[in-house]
């Protein structure tokens with residue numbers, strides 16, 4: 001099978017998993033964006049509303065931050081592959097005091113992430129990256145033995161099972177929640193460390 005056939009099969013599998021999943025609420029799915037194969041692979045958590053609407057990862061608010069820093073270290077979306085750990089949008093519905101329902105994102109459950117584990121593995125084989133940058137805790141737990149992003153962000157780790165470097169970073173949306181100067185500085189430093197790591201591997 002050539003790469004396009006493989007990618008079409010993956011898309012078919014993601015669609016099938018999403019459409020037959022009955023465990024909890026979901027709101028659409030996306031595949032990934034960027035060239036295949038590609039030396040640099042970013043893996044996020046799960047798509048949000050804007051991502052599902054536009055069919056691409058990291059195009060909403062977090063995506064704006066992500067792209068700004070990608071450009072800051074001299075990269076653009078054209079030279080990197082971007083994907084997620086959970087391919088459907090996990091959502092929850094909440095009723096407010098007026099009885100109106102609102103939909104919001106939720107963190108994917110481990111059981112939901114596991115639905116896509118074989119797809120994530122297959123995608124990595126196809127992309128064949130030199131380095132995987134994990135964005136946030138969800139992909140961190142899948143690709144490293146580290147369980148807390150606070151302890152391992154900005155450090156180059158080698159994953160012996162897949163023979164690929166992993167570079168853990170905070171999720172770009174964390175800048176929205178943590179507005180302290182110290183956090184911003186450490187976040188920017190991580191991008192500069194990533195630039196150095198890319199030059200050294």
Ligand code: URA
Nearest residue numbers: 044045046047057058
């Ligand atoms: N956050 C993610 O983790 N992934 C996306 O695609 C968008 C926002």
